[in-house]
Amino acid sequence: MPPADAVGRTVEAVDIIGNRRLTSEQIRAWIHTQPGEKFSYDLLRQDLKAIRGSGYFDKSQTRSSIEKGVRDGVVVVFEVVELPLITEVKFENLKQIDQAVIISALVKEGVDLRNGRPFSVETAEAATRVIKQVLESNGQKNVNVELRVENVSASQVALTFIIRSD
Numbered sequence: 001m002p003p004a005d006a007v008g009r010t011v012e013a014v015d016i017i018g019n020r021r022l023t024s025e026q027i028r029a030w031i032h033t034q035p036g037e038k039f040s041y042d043l044l045r046q047d048l049k050a051i052r053g054s055g056y057f058d059k060s061q062t063r064s065s066i067e068k069g070v071r072d073g074v075v076v077v078f079e080v081v082e083l084p085l086i087t088e089v090k091f092e093n094l095k096q097i098d099q100a101v102i103i104s105a106l107v108k109e110g111v112d113l114r115n116g117r118p119f120s121v122e123t124a125e126a127a128t129r130v131i132k133q134v135l136e137s138n139g140q141k142n143v144n145v146e147l148r149v150e151n152v153s154a155s156q157v158a159l160t161f162i163i164r165s166d
Contacts, residue, residue: 012069083118
């Protein structure tokens, strides 16, 4: 149903689908669209932004839709795709610098690779950039940092940063 057709109708239900680890109640804590209230497209957009901004969901695949309700109202559906959780982080070919220096730089830049944290493409790109900067600032020129992501399970990944110097 197009949002324009839903405006002013009563929200009959708010459904959340696709969640695995987080409960629907936990996700509902981020949204303001509630059953019994009038549908608002602006509120729906804010709710979707809040869910995507939580850091637990794939921003490009998490979406919302509006369906016609059984009592001439609407059903709001949030389809979420959870990001996998990090189980392990390793470094291959790390020379001349301690792993703790890299971890400290990642933390300083706000890149969280701790076990149990969600992993996204944005996290991968930021981590690779920070690691390369740290290595180059410590005298390793023409360094290449590659990330290998291993799916440990359907919802967990292990990360290996592979460092190569020319």
